[in-house]
Amino acid sequence: xxxxxxxxxxxxxxxxxxxxxxxxxxxxxxxxxxxxxxxxxxxxxxxxxxxxxxxxxxxxxxxxxxxxxxxxxxxxxxxxxxxxxxxxxxxxxxxxxxxxxxxxxxxxxxxxxxxxxxxxxxxxxxxxxxxxxxxxxxxxxxxxxxxxxxxxxxxxxxxxxxxxxxxxxxxxxxxxxxxxxxxxxxxxxxxxxxxxxxxxxxxxxxxxxxxxxxxxxxxxxxxxxxxxxxxxxx
Amino acid sequence: xxxxxxxxxxxxxxxxxxxxxxxxxxxxxxxxxxxxxxxxxxxxxxxxxxxxxxxxxxxxxxxxxxxxxxxxxxxxxxxxxxxxxxxxxxxxxxxxxxxxxxxxxxxxxxxxxxxxxxxxxxxxxxxxxxxxxxxxxxxxxxxxxxxxxxxxxxxxxxxxxxxxxxxxxxxxxxxxxxxxxxxxxxxxxxxxxxxxxxxxxxxxxxxxxxxxxxxxxxxxxxxxxxxxxxxxxxxxxxxxxxxxxxxxxxxxxxxxxxxxxxxxxxxxxxxxxxxxxxxxxxxxxxxxxx
Numbered sequence: 001x002x003x004x005x006x007x008x009x010x011x012x013x014x015x016x017x018x019x020x021x022x023x024x025x026x027x028x029x030x031x032x033x034x035x036x037x038x039x040x041x042x043x044x045x046x047x048x049x050x051x052x053x054x055x056x057x058x059x060x061x062x063x064x065x066x067x068x069x070x071x072x073x074x075x076x077x078x079x080x081x082x083x084x085x086x087x088x089x090x091x092x093x094x095x096x097x098x099x100x101x102x103x104x105x106x107x108x109x110x111x112x113x114x115x116x117x118x119x120x121x122x123x124x125x126x127x128x129x130x131x132x133x134x135x136x137x138x139x140x141x142x143x144x145x146x147x148x149x150x151x152x153x154x155x156x157x158x159x160x161x162x163x164x165x166x167x168x169x170x171x172x173x174x175x176x177x178x179x180x181x182x183x184x185x186x187x188x189x190x191x192x193x194x195x196x197x198x199x200x201x202x203x204x205x206x207x208x209x210x211x212x213x214x215x216x217x218x219x220x221x222x223x224x225x226x227x228x229x230x231x232x233x234x
Numbered sequence: 235x236x237x238x239x240x241x242x243x244x245x246x247x248x249x250x251x252x253x254x255x256x257x258x259x260x261x262x263x264x265x266x267x268x269x270x271x272x273x274x275x276x277x278x279x280x281x282x283x284x285x286x287x288x289x290x291x292x293x294x295x296x297x298x299x300x301x302x303x304x305x306x307x308x309x310x311x312x313x314x315x316x317x318x319x320x321x322x323x324x325x326x327x328x329x330x331x332x333x334x335x336x337x338x339x340x341x342x343x344x345x346x347x348x349x350x351x352x353x354x355x356x357x358x359x360x361x362x363x364x365x366x367x368x369x370x371x372x373x374x375x376x377x378x379x380x381x382x383x384x385x386x387x388x389x390x391x392x393x394x395x396x397x398x399x400x401x402x403x404x405x406x407x408x409x410x411x412x413x414x415x416x417x418x419x420x421x422x423x424x425x426x427x428x429x430x431x432x433x434x435x436x437x438x439x440x441x442x443x444x445x446x447x448x449x450x451x452x453x454x455x456x457x458x459x460x461x462x463x464x465x466x467x468x469x470x471x472x473x474x475x476x477x478x479x480x481x482x483x484x485x486x487x488x489x490x491x492x493x494x495x496x497x498x499x500x501x502x503x504x505x506x507x508x509x510x511x512x513x514x515x516x517x518x519x520x521x522x523x524x
Contacts, residue, residue, distance in 0.1 A: 048417055070416040080417045088410045095403050102400055103419035151419065 001026045001186055002047065002078075002155055007056035009039075009046045016042040018210045019056070024155065029177070029187040031201035033194045033221075033231065039210040040190040041083050044159045047188070048080035049073040060155070075103050077154030081161065085144040089133025093124055093143055096132045100150030109152065117146040120179070138169035145176065156180065158189040162196065174200050194231040198222055242493060245372040250489030251482065252374070255382035256443055258481035260462040262389055262474060263436030269409045269472035270429040273323055273334045277342035279459025281318075281434060284345060285311040285441025286450045287353055293360050300362060308438035315434020316427055323430070324423070342455075349452035357449040364446065381443035388439045389478075392432070405429055409472060461488075461501070464508045470518025480519055484508075 002024040009017040016039040024030045032040055045051045047058060049070035058065040060076045068076060079100075087096050097117060101110045118125040121142045127135060132143055141161055148156060158177065162170040170193065177200050181187055191197035198204060198218045206214040206227060214224060221227055264278050275281075288310045292303035322341055326334050364376035396402035404420050405428075415422050448454055465484050469476030484504050491500030511519070 050413065050416060069421070071419050071421040074417065074419040082414055082417065086411055086414045088407045090410055091403070091407055095406070098400065098403050099407050099418045099420075102404060106419075107400060147418075 001028075001061055002188065003057075003059050004047070005057045007043075007046060007053045007058060009042055009051060009053040011042075011051070015054075016210050017046070017053070020207070020210070020212055021056075022205055022212065024186060024188050026154070026186055027184060028203065029181050029189065029201040031197045031204035031218075032188070032190045032207050033192070033197060033204055033227075034207035035230075036192065038207045040207055041159055042210075043207065044080060044082075044157050044188075044190055047157060048078055050080075074151050074153070075105060078157065079148035079151050079153035079155070080157040081144050081148045081159060083159040083163070085140050087132040087140055087144055087147070090131055092129050093132055093135070094128040096143055096147050097124070097150050100147035103151060106151045110150075113150045113152060117149055120149070120176075121146055136169075137165050138172065141165065141169075141173055142176070145180075149180075153185070155186045155188065158187065160190060160192065162191060162193045170196065194227070241371045243490075244370075245374070246489045246493040247486065248372065248374060249378065250486040252378040252382040252485075253489060254482035254485030255385035256440055257458070257462065257465055257485055258478045259385040259388055259436055259443075260440050260458065261465045261469065261477035261481050262392060263433045263440070264462060264466045265469070265472055265474055265477045266392075266405075266429060266436070267433040268466070269474070270405055271319070271323060271327075271426050272409075273326075273331075274338065274463075274471075275318070275433070276335060276338040276463075277318070277345055277455075278433075278437060279455030279457075279462060280342050280345040280349075281311050281314055281437040282441045282444065282458070283349060283450070283452065283455040284314060285438045286445045286448070286454065287349060288438075289442060289445045290358050290360060290450050293362070294358070300360070304439075304442040307442050308435050311438030311441060312431045312435035315437065316431040318434070319427055319430035324426070346452050346455070353452065355452060357451050359449050360445055362446060375447075377446035381446065384439065384443055388436065392436070395432075401425070401428060461504065464505070468508060468511055468519055470520055473518060473520055476518050476520035483519075 004020055004022045006019045006021055007017055008015060008019060020043060032043060034040055042051065046053050047065070049065060049068065052066065060078060063076055065073060065076070088099065097114060098110070101107055101113055106113065123139060124143055124146055127139065132140060135143065161173050161177070165173065174196050177187060177189065189197060189201060198221055201218055203217050204215065204221045205212050206221070214227065260278070264275060267273065267275050285307050288307045289303055292298045292306060293300055318341065322337050323334065326337055367374045367376055367379065396406055404415070404425050408415055408422065408425055412422065444458070448457060461484060465480045466477050469478070469480035487504045487507055488500035491503035
């Protein structure tokens with residue numbers, strides 16, 4: 001479904017990704033783990049077009065993402081839940097969700113998608129008229145995921161969904177990812193919470209200093225000694 | 235004696251409210267541009283001036299009825315706003331704010347000079363004399379009542395556009411987080427263009443209303459341009475509600491100041507009030523606590 005080949009990317013003279021190749025097949029949940037500053041967020045941003053790679057290629061179901069204008073990439077079926085949620089704090093929950101359905105294809109099905117998101121997050125229905133910025137971190141994360149789901153994506157990009165949340169809420173977020181998966185959605189998730197993320201994904205890549213250092217199924221990654229020592233503390 | 239004085243006071247206050255409506259309309263247009271695109275159109279009042287000339291030519295020279303000419307004038311200035319964005323602002327979007335300010339300041343002089351060359355410096359007017367309404371001993375001109383009502387309707391339309399439509403929601407969202415708009419499938423360049431046209435349309439509507447009260451000349455923008463900037467700054471740049479409140483505060487100061495002395499003193503009082511307020515509340519009347 002999604003395929004990256006030898007992608008280089010960076011900010012100005014700073015290079016953050018070095019020859020990253022990665023693929024996600026339809027129906028899979030794939031994790032990208034690695035330390036702070038490894039280039040995980042940059043990886044998400046090149047996929048959704050927020051920054052453009054300096055070399056390499058990215059395609060979504062055969063369509064070249066590099067040739068797609070950045071605001072049309074969501075129409076390819078890619079929805080990106082950015083790092084730190086990035087809700088519109090002074091818009092209501094419902095207006096935030098409305099923005100998620102901005103593209104013409106999604107507008108036509110707004111009511112149907114809204115019902116889907118409210119079923120998934122009944123809390124959002126209760127808070128639909130509340131300013132998004134006044135909600136708790138966990139609720140904001142739900143709203144951010146809900147906003148991404150409004151476009152009825154095929155591939156959901158989740159950037160550090162557990163960051164800054166209380167442990168109980170982190171648990172809830174990963175439960176949610178499992179539920180979203182079971183609906184047939186393909187997920188690419190970037191996380192520092194290695195232990196948790198390996199429980200919900202099928203496969204994972206280890207990204208360090210901008211390069212893929214290891215990859216394999218969740219079991220293989222859990223069994224990998226260097227990963228166990230560096231990220232799981234055992 | 236006291237009765238007559240009270241009536242004058244009341245009349246001045248009502249006139250202040252009527253003036254406030256049009257000023258609020260202008261402030262809304264400027265706030266919209268600032269809030270969304272993060273630039274200040276120094277030449278905003280000059281767009282109004284061009285719109286007033288548009289009305290003059292359509293009504294006086296081509297003989298169109300006022301109500302037929304007005305929509306065309308609004309469209310004309312909306313187009314001018316879009317053009318200003320495409321030709322001047324878009325190439326400077328990433329430039330330092332001072333450069334953007336200087337560029338729109340340059341457009342101000344270009345428009346004034348253009349008007350001087352093209353239309354001459356004669357004072358012109360539409361030649362429409364509207365009757366005066368007598369209400370409880372007060373004299374209120376219909377042109378001001380019409381301006382107030384039309385300004386309110388214009389602002390209400392903008393309000394519903396901003397609240398109800400996808401484009402309007404995007405306009406509100408874009409000022410809160412510019413970078414992620416592409417993730418929502420929003421083409422920011424298109425939103426900027428639409429916002430510029432909307433800002434222009436509001437200037438066009440103001441032109442249609444002000445042309446009933448002011449004579450038209452190339453420097454007429456100076457009569458309400460500076461006061462609009464004070465209102466927008468006092469209300470807090472980009473703060474729609476603040477701009478609305480500040481417009482009426484200023485209009486009342488001008489109107490009541492003019493009652494106790496000359497109209498010019500009303501303006502002096504308004505500017506003095508502004509300077510004092512900048513010391514007390516530099517971020518604006520309704521500054522958001524951060």
